[in-house]
Amino acid sequence: MASLITCPHCGVRPKEEFAIRGDASLLRPAPTASDEAWHDYVYVRANPRGRTLEHWQHVGGCRRFLVVERDTFTHEVHSVTDGAAFARENGR
Amino acid sequence: MTAYRLTTGGLVDRSRALSFNFDGRPLRGFVGDTLASALIANDQLLVGRSFKYHRPRGIVSAGPSEPNALVTIGPGARSDPNTKATVAELYAGLTARSQNRWPSLGFDIGAVSDLLSLFIGAGFYYKTFMWPAQLWEKLYEPLIRRAAGFGRVVLERDPDTYEKSWAHCDLLVVGGGPTGLMAALTAARAGLRVILADEDFRLGGSLLSETQAIDGAPAHVFADRVVAELQALPNVTLLPRTTVFGWYDDNVFGAVERVQKHVAEPLAKLATERVWRVVARRALLATGAEERPLVFGGNDRPGVMMAGALRTYANRYGVAAGRSVAIFTNGSAGYQAARDLHAKGIAIAAIVDSRAAAEDAAPEGTRVIRSASVVDTKGRRRVSGMVVERSGFEELVACDVVGMSGGWSPVIHLACQRGAKPVWSDQLSAFVAPDVSGRLRLAGSANGIYTLSGCLGDGVAKASVIASELGFKPAQDALPETGEEADPSFTALWYAPGAKSKAFVDFQNDVHAKDLGLALREGFGHVEHAKRYTTSGMATDQGKLSNINAVGILAGMRGVKPADVGTTTFRPFYTPVSFGALAGPARDKHAAPIRKSPLHEWARKNGATFVEAGLWYRSAWFPRAGEKTGRESVDREVLNVRANAGICDVSTLGKIELFGPDAAEFLNRLYCNTLLKLPVGKARYGLMLREDGFVHDDGTVSRLAEEHFLVTTTTAMAGGVMSHMEYCSQVLWPDLKVRFCSVSDQWAQIAIAGPKARGVMQQLVEDDISDEAFPLLAAGAVTLKGGLKARLFRISFSGELAFELAVPAGFGMAVADQLMDVGRAFDICAYGVEALNVLRLEKGLATHAEFDGRVTPDDCGLGRMVSPHKADFIGKHLSSRYGLTAADRMQLVGLKPVDREKDIRAGAHLLREGMKPSTLNDQGWVSSACFSPSLGHHIALGFLKSGRERYGERIVVWDKLRDQEVVAEVCDPVFVDPEKARMKA
C-alpha cells in the first residue's frame, strides 16, 4: 500500500489515484437503532495496529469504492475487493 | 605547493582541459574530474568552514559522505548551495564559492567562537539566553541564526525545468561497482528487465580506483567492458548520475537523475533533474561500504583525509593530495592506500597502526609504528605534521597529509528506511542490514564482503537467486579472474586515546568526543538523545562518516557493546534531493489542473474578468468602458438583471444524471427533504446532510422521467457529492437499482434571469414556455429553434423570473452568442459570479459561505425542509442530538447598517451593544456581505445566537481586525421581494 494498490477492476495503480474514505468494517445502523449505535458508527473507531479494512475509492480510475485490507504497521496489503461485493457479502 | 596533479595516470581526459573558478580564482581541471579532485590538483585543500566553531576544513572524502567540502556552485538564480565538491562533476565554466565564512575563507571572523568552545559545548544554549526574555528574538537568536547555516539561498525563480517518470523492472540494482555490475550482467543475460542506477557520472564504482587486475586487464577496463555489454542489451536501462534516495512500500524506489547538472547552461528542452519512481519486482543493493574516519586529536585539520579517498584521488583522478603522506590505520586498508600512493611516487612519511601486529605489507622502506596512536596534528590551515604517541612517548612526524582508515561499514541505508533496525555483527565490527524482505537483498561490500573477488562472486550469486525466483534461468558463467587479495580485516578503534586537542566525531556539526561525554553525563546517553543533544549526525551528510564512531564512543563510555547502543533511524533521503526535482513540473500555474467552462471563450469574448474558483476559472464580472472598479460593473449587472435580463454561465455546477427503478428511493435517502413523489417534469430544491446532521451541500433535483433524474450540486462540492453518492450506492445500499454518472462536463448551462427573461427565451425555444405551460420549478426537454435538443429548468437563484438552459457542451458558445444577439432587444447583459452573489444575497439564499460544515438546516432557516416523515436519510438520526437542536444555536439573519452609509464586511463578529468583546460575549458572525444596488446600501447575512427571535434588534458588527464597528439592524435574511412575486411572474 501507500505506493501501489491493485484495483480489482483496473490492475496495479499508484496511490495518488485513490481517495481514502475510512473504516470499512462499520455497518450503518438501522434508522431505529439506539443513539449509542449511531454514535459509535459515526464517531468511534477500532483503529487497530495491524489488519484493518478501509474504503479507498479509485477516483482516478473506475470510481469504485474498494475495501482494502491492509496492515497499519507494515503497510502490507492483504486483499482488495470491490466495495459493493463486500457489502453484499457482509449482509448490508 | 603540496597537492598536485600527477604527471600520468588516472581516468581523467588530459587532452580536454576545463577552466573553472573557485572563490574568484580561475583554475583548470580535466574532463573526468570532480570539483574536489580539480581543487586538489590546484592545491586548494581548504574549501570551507565548520558549522559552529568556523574551523578551517578541507576535503575529507571522495564521495557522497563528504562532511566538509560544501560549496555553492553556479551563478545567480542557478546557484546550488551546500553542494559536495566530492560528487560535483567538473564542467567548463563552473563557478564555486566557499561558504560559512566572512570576510574570506582564509580569514573568518566567526572563528572567534572556536576560542569560546569551552563555554559553548553541546547544548549550551538550553542553559542560557533566558534573561531578559525580550532579548532572545532581538539579539541572541539573530546572532545564532547568522552564525549557523551554511550556504546562502537566493530564493529567486529557478530557470531550470524538472520532470518525473515511472519505471518498471524485474531487478533494480543500486550501485554500479564490481558487485552491481556483475549482478546486472548476470540478470540481464538471463533475460530480466534490469535497471542499474549509480550516483556517479561514470559506472564502475570502486573499480575506477582499483589497481588490481581482472581477467588480465585493469579493473576500470573490465568495468567498461561490462558496461558496454549492458548498454547493448535491450532489456537493460543504465542510469548513471542517478541516486536511489528512498525505499518505499511495495518495493517502489525513489531515484533522482541529475540529467544536466554537469553543464553550465542546461538545454531548455531537457529537464535538469528527473525523479524516477522505480517499481521493482526485486532490488539488489550493491551500495558498497564506507571507510570510517578515526577520532583523534586534531583530526579535522585540512589535509586529514580518508585513506581510501587518497587512493581514489591518485588512481582515478591522477592527483596527489600531498607530497608526504602519513597513514593512521587500524586495518589493512591503510596499507593498501600507502602501497598505491607509494607506487605513484608519493612519499609515505609513516604508517601508524593502532594494532600491535599485522600481516599487512607496507611499501618498501616505509616506517610502520605499531600499537601507536595519533594524538594531535600540527599546522595552520594545512597539516604540517602529526604527533604520534606510543608507549607514553610522543613524536612529531612531519607530513602534509594524514590518511586515516578506521575500518568499514556496509552502506545499508536504503534497507533500513522502512522500520527494520540494523543488526550488529561482531565478526564485521559493524552494523549490517537485517533480513528486510525477499524483495530486497544486499550484495558485495554492502553485505559485508570486502574482497574484490568476493564482491564479483556475490553479485553473480544474488542475481542468480533472484533470476531463478522470478522464473528465469541464469547462465553458469565462470567468474572473472582476480589476483591475490589482502585480508581486509581491521580492529575497531572508536577513539584514539590521549587526544591533545579536539577529536572530532561529526566534522560538519563540530561535535567532538568530549561533547558525547557531556551528553552522557547529563543523561543523554541513549543514542537518539545523544544525537539530538549534541547534533551529531544531523548535518547535511546525515552522519555517514560519523554515526558509527559516535555509537562506538557511547558504547565505550557506557561500558556496553555497540549492539546495545544501536543506531539512530535511517530515513529518506539517502543524499539530499532538491525541492525542484521532487516537485517536478507541477508548480506555478501547473500546481493544480485548470478547468474551463465550455463558455469560457464566450465570456472572454465578452470581456469577462476571471477569478479562480477551485479548479475553475469563472467569469467574475464583465466590465464595460468607463467602469473603473469591479463594483461599478457588478452594480450595473445586478440592476440590469432586476430591470431587464441577464445571462450567466453556471456550467461549473456539478451535474449528475441518475437512472433506474430505485433512483427516486436513492435520492430520497440521500437528501433530507422528500423527493419520492417529485412529479416528472418538475425540479425541487434539495438539501443534503452529512451523517452527523450538518449540511453537506444543496442543489436542485429534477425528474426528467419516472426513472430518470438530474441533480445539480454547488461548484465547490461537485466532486465531493459525486463521491458521496457513489459511496452510498456502492457501500450503503448496493441493492438499490440505480445508476448514475457525472455529466458536468457534457452540458453547458446558462442562467437567464430578469423580468424580460421569458421574452428572451421565447426567441430561442420552440416550445411554449409561458407561465402556464412552464411554471416555476418546471423542468424538461425543449427544442431550440434550429432543432437543437436542450434542457430547460425554471429555477431562480436571483429571485427573478429565471430559467436555466442546458445544452450539449459543444453548442454552449453558439447558444450563448445567440442569446446575447436576441437579448439585445431586451437589454440583456452578461453577468458574472459577483453579481450572482449579490443577487442571491439580496434574496437571503445560503451558499457555502453559510454552509461552512458546522450548520444545520434549521440554522439556515431551512428546518422545515427536513422531512419528519421519512424513515431514513443520511443524517437523520444524529440531527436530533441536543447540540444540534439547542435554542441558543446561531441562526441565519439579515443585517442592515443603521447608518445606511456604513458598510458591513464578511468575517466581522456580532456583539450586543455596550458589551465588551470576549469569547463569552461573542454573539455570532457575518458570513456574507455586499453593497445592494437594489436597496442602495450594504446588506449582510450572518449567524446570530437565537437570531430569528431577534429581528429588529440593534447589534454591533465588530471588525476589530480592520478596526471598524458598525451598528446594524437584525432582520429577515430576505431583503428583496419576500413575497416571491417576481420569481413567479
Added chain:
Amino acid sequence: MRYSAFSIVKNALSGNLKWKPQWRQAEPKSHYDVLIVGGGGHGLATAYYLAKEFGVKNVAVLEKGYLGSGNVGRNTTIVRSNYMLPGNEPFYEFSMKLWEGLERELNYNVMLSQRGVIMLYHSDGQRDAYIRRGNAMWMEGVAAELIERDQLKKMIPFLNYDHARYPILGGLLQRRAGTARHDAVAWGYARGADRHGVDIIEHCEVTAIRRENGIVTGVETTKGFIGCGKLALAAAGNTSRVGEMADLKLPIESHVLQAFVTEGLKPCIDHVIVYGGGHFYISQSDKGGLVFGAEIDGYTSYAQRGNLATAEHVMEEGVTMIPGLSRVRVLRSWAGVMDMSMDGSPIIDRTPIDNLYLNCGWCYGGFKATPASGYCFAHLIAKNDTHPVARFLRLDRFARGYAVDEAGAGPQPNLH
C-alpha cells in the same frame, strides 16, 4: 543545578565534568498516586504541573521508548493561538501565554521564537474566513493582523506573487506565534518534573491495565506491575491501543504525518508561512534548516514513515508558494503517528471508567498545546474538575452534538 550563563562559565572552568543528569533514571516504585502513560511533551508537562501547581508529588511517567521519542521529537515546532472556534481559541491562547513564560518557569531555554505565523489567503472567500478567525482571536484578546498584498510583498518578498495558480492576496498574521525547539520542551519539562520529585521511567511499556470492581488500580508493564491511584493516558498516536486495554471505545484514528528538513542555510525565511492553496507550511530553524510539512498521508497507520507521493505533493506546494525553494535540497523526511480525532480537536476528560483520565485527539497540533494540555490535564486529575479553558474539549461532545470542528469537515479524520 540552576542553569545560567554563570553556571556555564563555572562548569567550563572545571572542564565541564560536573554537570549532572538533567533527570534521574528512576526505577518504578510499587505505587503512585498518579501514573501517566506517555513520556512525551504532554505526559511530562502533566507530571510537572501536577507536582508544581497542584501538589501531587507521588507521580510517575511511563515511557515505552526513550523520553520524547514520540511526536514531541518529530514535529515542525510551530507554536500559535490563531484558532477560530470558542472551543479552541481560549485553550490555545492559554497555552501561548504559558509558552511565553516557559523558559523562566522551567529554567530551560526552549528557544521560543515569536517570529510570527502568517497564513496566506488566495481568494475573497478565504480572506473572509480568515477575517472571521482573526476577529475570533481578538474576541479572546489575541492580536491578529490582516496583511494585504502590498504590505505582504514588502514583508515577504520571495513569495510567488506573479505566477501562482492561486494568487497570493494577503495573509492573517499572529506576531506572537512562532516556533520552539521541540526536544528542549520535553527535556525541560522532564528536568522540571524530576526536580519536583516525579519519577520518569523510560523503556517501560504498559502491557495491561488492571481493574478491580471496575476501578483502575494499576498497570502491568515490561518492568512489572505498578499500582496507582489515578491513571492518566497521554499516549498520542497509541491512545487507541492503550485505551483498548481498558475497553475504551475512542473517537480516534491514527494517521501518519510527514515532516521534512532541508540542508542548513543562512537566514532566509523569518516567519512561519502557511500556504492557503494547500496545506504547506515552512519555517527556518535556528540551525538553518528549513522545516516544513503539509497534509497527512491519508490512511490510518502506526508506522512512523510516509509515502513518496505525499512527499512529492508537499514539494509541489512548496515551490508553488516560494519558487526559490526549487534548488534547495531536502535533507531528511520523517513521520509521526497522529491521534486524529473525529472533529479535529483534542480531548481532555475523564472516562467512563473510574480513575482513568484521557488526553488525546491532538491531531497534528499537539506541540503548540503542550503547556496548556499538561496544565489542564493536571488540573483535571488533581481536582477531578475540568479547567475552564478546556471545557469544550470533552469526550462526550460527539454524543451531545457539540463537535469542535475547526475545519468544518465532519467526522472524517483525514479531512481535518
